Structures are given as structure tokens and as C-alpha cells.
Amino acid sequence: MGNKKKRRNLLVIGFLFITPLLLGCVNQSKSKQTIMLILDTQDSHYNQMIEEGVMAAISDYNDVSILKRRLKNTKESYQQNVYVQEAIDLGVDTIIFSAINIEKSKKDLEFIQKKEIRVIMMDSFFENPYNFNYIGTNNKEAGELVGKTLVELIGSEAEVGVLSFEDESLSSQEKEKEKAFYRFIEEFSRIKIIEKKLTRSDNETVQLLTEEMLTNNPEMDGIIAFNEYTTIGAGRAVKNKKMQNKVAVIGFDSQIECVELLENGSILALIVQNPFAIGYLSIQSALNPSNDEKINKPIFTEVELVTQKTMYQSKKERLLFPFSYQD
Incomplete structure (x- = not known):
């Protein structure tokens, strides 16, 4: 029991930007x-x-009673609105909502505002927040960090490829990151996006598309990937074509293969988020709402740039290998 509690404390507090929600026990x-x-x-x-x-x-x-609802695939975004209506019919106290397509859920979320049901948006954010609580990655910051990393590690003159999901599979948060990245690199006229591949959440397919991109563009300096699947697929392609020292992959997340590809040089840098803290804080916020105000300021969890050189620094290592700290 002591080890379990210690693990939770390390996971949440040890690598989280401390917020008022986490003060005290x-x-x-x-x-x-x-x-x-x-x-x-x-x-x-x-x-x-x-x-x-x-x-x-x-x-x-x-x-506390938890009712979990999950989509089978990203094509079924409409089903999330069915779940919202179910929550209203059941009279739940709080809905914690991770939207596939936040715009398609906008009407239903506005309707909830008229009900006595609290809404916490998890990793899905309107540009106009509509007075919803938000807990998750600062997607604008994450997208800008990709651009900054590109300039710092590759240079302000580069030809790069972009890997992204097809529109029907692209989540709201990934759209925000990609948009922020493009806005950032607008300042650098000599950074050129020479090809963009759209794919689905399939590592093997992404790898094949990336290998095709590399073959078609032998001058390519780097590849930008905005999620776990495209990051792994790009890293595998670079490794398979033995182009680690020629093409730099900048990607997202800390799945074990992402980390392995970073370690062997097939990925140059990872933008690592903190999904464990997002889940934990969402429940904590639902059960301990502020007594002073109905809507709190957005709670942005940690985003870290990790490279092969920095991956074993204490703070970054906790993000990459959180369960190594359970004892």
C-alpha cells in the first residue's frame, strides 16, 4: 500500500507543473x-x-461512481454526443469529456450549460472556452515547441516533411498543435514544407508512407510528426533506410518504441506530454470543485522537450519512464 501511494505521488507531483488544485494532501x-x-x-x-x-x-x-464511455474508433465521433445525452438523462453530477471533434460536440456542450451538470474538458479546448473547465496539454505551446525545436536542432533553413492524420481521424488537440506549428514557422521564410502525408493510426502504414516520402525527397532535412503513431512510423522509416544522421524526426509522446527510437538516434527529439496527470487531475477537479467560483482557469499539464542527450536527466526521465519510480 505504501509503495502504491508513493508511486501515485511521484507520478502526479514529481513531474507536474504544480497548480492550486494540488496544494496540500x-x-x-x-x-x-x-x-x-x-x-x-x-x-x-x-x-x-x-x-x-x-x-x-x-x-x-x-x-464516487464512474461511468466510462469510449469510442471504438475515431470515425464514431457522433457517438460521443449520444453519450452526452445519456449523461443528461441519467442526471450525472459531472461529465469529463475528451472530444474527438470538439466542433461537432459544440451544440451538445452548449446545451449542457443549461443543465445543472458540470463539464470538464479533458485535452479538448475551444478557442473560445465557453466557460468550461479545461485540464490538459497547452496545445498551442506544444505546437510552438515543435517549431522552436526544428529551428534550434535543424536550423532556420530546412526542407521538412509533415505527417498527420486524415481529417476524420484528426483530434481537436492535434489540429491545435499543427496550427500553432505552422503559425510559428511563418516567421522563417527559408523553412519549407516540401511534402505532407495524411494517414491513419497505423504504424506500418505510416512507415511505408514515410519511406515513400524519403525516396521522393532525398534532400529532406527533417520530418515533423504530431502524434504517437506518426512518430513511431517516421522513426521506423528513418531507421530502416539508415538515415539517422541525415533526416531528423521531431515527434510526440513517450510510448516505449518512441523512447527506443529516440535512444538509437532514429528520432531526434520528442515532445513529451503528461497524460497520467491529465486523467488524475480531471477526477480530482470533478470531486473537489472550487467553492469560490464555478469555472477555474485552465489547468495546463507539463510539456517537455526530450532529446537523446537529455532523456536521462531526472525530470525528463520521470516523464519517459514514470513507472520506474514506483518503489
Whole structure:
């Protein structure tokens, strides 16, 4: 039990930008509450870590009922709105919502505002926040960090390729990151996007598309990937074509293969997020709402740039290997 509690403390506090929500020890919820947790697909490491955080938070609280709803695939974004209506019909206290397509859910979320149901947006953010609580990555900051990393590690004169999901598979947060990246590099006229490949969440397909991109563009200096699948596919392609010292991959997330590809030089840099903390804080926020104001300021969790040289620095290592710190 002591080790379990220590692991949770290290995961949440050890590598989190400290927020007012985490001051002091965990408070127990005052009365039984029902939360509906509406997630997207489960197959990514990122989403699995969010759920790890959710379950760790639930184990720290009493008198809470959790109803979990998850999509089978990203094409079913409409189903999230069905879940929202179900939550309204059941009269839950809080909806924690990770939107596949936030614009398609806008009407339903505005309707919830008229009900006595609290909404916490998890990693999905309107440019106009519509007075919803938000917990997750600062996607604008993450996208800009990709651009800064490109300039710092590759240079202000470069020809790069971009890997992204097809529109129907592209989540709201990935769109925000990509948009912020493009805005940032507008200042650098000699950075050229020479090819962009659209794909789905399939490492093998991404690898084949990346190898084709590399063959078609032998002058390419780097590849930008905005999620776990495109990062792994790009890293595999560079490794397979033995182009580690020629083409620099900048990608996202800390799935074990991402880390291995970073370690062997097939990926130059990873932008590492903190999905465990997002899950944990979402539950904590639902069970301990502010008494002073209905809507809190957005809670942005940590984003770190990790390279082969820095990956074993203490703070970055905690993000890459969080469960190594459970003892």
C-alpha cells in the first residue's frame, strides 16, 4: 500500500507543473457523486496513461461512481454526443469529456450549460472556452515547441516533411498543435514544407508512407510528426533506410518504441506530454470543485522537450519512464 501511494505521488507531483488544485494532501469528496467519463479510443499509449491517472485518482477517493464511455474508433465521433445525452438523462453530477471533434460536440456542450451538470474538458479546448473547465496539454505551446525545436536542432533553413492524420481521424488537440506549428514557422521564410502525408493510426502504414516520402525527397532535412503513431512510423522509416544522421524526426509522446527510437538516434527529439496527470487531475477537479467560483482557469499539464542527450536527466526521465519510480 505504501509503495502504491508513493508511486501515485511521484507520478502526479514529481513531474507536474504544480497548480492550486494540488496544494496540500488529497481531500476526500464530501458526498457521493456520479461522473461520466467520455473518452476517445483506447489503443494509444497516451490514452492508456490518461486512464491510469483516472483509476489512480478514483482509488484515492470514496463515494464516487464512474461511468466510462469510449469510442471504438475515431470515425464514431457522433457517438460521443449520444453519450452526452445519456449523461443528461441519467442526471450525472459531472461529465469529463475528451472530444474527438470538439466542433461537432459544440451544440451538445452548449446545451449542457443549461443543465445543472458540470463539464470538464479533458485535452479538448475551444478557442473560445465557453466557460468550461479545461485540464490538459497547452496545445498551442506544444505546437510552438515543435517549431522552436526544428529551428534550434535543424536550423532556420530546412526542407521538412509533415505527417498527420486524415481529417476524420484528426483530434481537436492535434489540429491545435499543427496550427500553432505552422503559425510559428511563418516567421522563417527559408523553412519549407516540401511534402505532407495524411494517414491513419497505423504504424506500418505510416512507415511505408514515410519511406515513400524519403525516396521522393532525398534532400529532406527533417520530418515533423504530431502524434504517437506518426512518430513511431517516421522513426521506423528513418531507421530502416539508415538515415539517422541525415533526416531528423521531431515527434510526440513517450510510448516505449518512441523512447527506443529516440535512444538509437532514429528520432531526434520528442515532445513529451503528461497524460497520467491529465486523467488524475480531471477526477480530482470533478470531486473537489472550487467553492469560490464555478469555472477555474485552465489547468495546463507539463510539456517537455526530450532529446537523446537529455532523456536521462531526472525530470525528463520521470516523464519517459514514470513507472520506474514506483518503489
